[in-house]
Amino acid sequence: MSTHNTLDVVARQPVEVRRGANGWYTDTQQDRLALERPVALVYNGISHAVMMASPADLEEFALGFSLSEGILANIDECYDLDIHAAPQGLTVQLTIASQRMAELKQRRRSLTGRTGCGLCGTEALEQAIRPIPSVVAPSLSDAAIQRSLQELTTHQPLQAATGASHGAAWCDAQGRIQRLREDVGRHNALDKLIGALAREALPLGEGFALVTSRASYEMVHKCASAGIGALVAVSAATALAVEQAQASGLLLAGFARPGRHLIYHRPATAAMATA
DSSP: OOEEEEEEEGOOOOEEEOOOTEEEEEEEEEEOOOOOOEEEEEEEEEEEEEEEEEEEHHHHHHHHHHHHHOOOOSGGEEEEEEEEEEEEEEEEEEEEOOOHHHHHHTTOOOOOOOOOSSSOOOOHHHHHHSSOOOOOOOOOOOHHHHHHHHGGGGOOOOHHSSSOOEEEEEOTTTOOOOEEEEEEEHHHHHHHHHHHHHHTTOOSSEEEEEESSSSSSHHHHHHHHOOOOOOEEEEEEEEHHHHHHHHTOOOEEEEEEEEEEEEEEEOHHHSSOOO
16 A cells, blocks of 8 residues: 555546736646545554655554554554545554553543644543653764755656645755655655664664654654654754754754754754764
8 A cells, every 4th residue: 555656645536716916817737736545553453643744655554653653662562554545535554552542541531633733632631742762863064964965856756746745755864855845734744764674674763754844743752762863854943843852862953954953952962073
């Protein structure tokens, strides 16, 4: 079911739109739209979350979500995973370790997620900000960040086709993009990337994640939960994201655009790389 085929996440029939400029409609053209479908995540027969997502790479999405939400500690705790399609949407059925399922039941969370929603269903203020794991930040050069930005557009076919998706990329120490996943939701894109990295057991020591969104608390927390030590975002960081990066030891950069970027937090243990 998992696929990187852009056609699977783009509506088959384009829509006719009227283009306007300076208060005037000029002409009509065909526009391609990104698909957005409900995806239910079901653990051991119990529905836990329904997220709006691009219907591709759903195995990786389910695994990444499970890891970044602390439902699973590692993918070996997922014994089986099946995807079922229905007219209303898609269901991902996961069979997980009994101990993990018992812990999930104790959390008593029932999420109904919309695009960009990260805390829907949290029952108490104490649950909103979970403890963040410690990570080891890599040495990261300005040149590596800039190289990853130069490569970004060539790795985003869904964004190129529709202009309506976020991307999350894994980059090596030199800034070369090794993996990239796309989704209409920024959290979903990062979860898909985390799932892909976990499935392939890629080493995370020297690389960094690049996301086409702001650096929010959730994005920092997801990276730290996955063992990623550095996050670069094309938009700004929030105050809580910086606090969480400081607490975890994660290197955090934002406003990353060609020719410029900001370093919000660089741990003392993460030396400035020169190339």
